[in-house]
Amino acid sequence: MMELEALQEIDPEVRELGGRIVALTPELERYTRDVHKKLNLRFDILTDLHLKTAEQFRLVFVLPDYLRDLYKSFDSTLDRFHDESEYRLPLPARYMIDKEGIIRAADVNADYTIRPEPSETVRQLRALVVG
């Protein structure tokens, strides 16, 4: 949520440079719709149904049992949110991908409390576009 808000702030710059932001999540649209509306996002949140895309990026992990139980105690039942029973999640990641489908920048972190600055993403995009 905080990251989406922060990405919204760089959206005009990204567009100006010819880029497009897109957010992917395993959550079903009926849950992401509210977030999209609340933040009045100008970019799309796409549902990566059953983590098919995250699998291709090799980002998927299975929650250990003890964490699954904790999520359940918070009423955060991923099977309902994601329409799957396995309690899998993707690592948080941010990619910059060019028109040819080549990854030009990547930030992958197993610690979900650490995220790259959107200003750094703009810098990388600018470097790619300007050369």
Add this chain to the structure above:
Amino acid sequence: MTNLQDRLDEFKKAFESGAPPYNAPPEAIETMHRATAELKASDIEEHALKGRWSSASSEDTGDRTA
């Protein structure tokens, strides 16, 4: 505008304090720390698609996504 990481750190601090509005129990926080540490210690980050920086001079050296 505050940096994203500063905002995240502030939220983390508030959440882990155990105080309202989150009221997170200490054992829940400990469990989350354990899970993050285990994930970090696994080799999942290494195996994730990242592109190939060392030879990024050519158009065809990056990991393709499609």
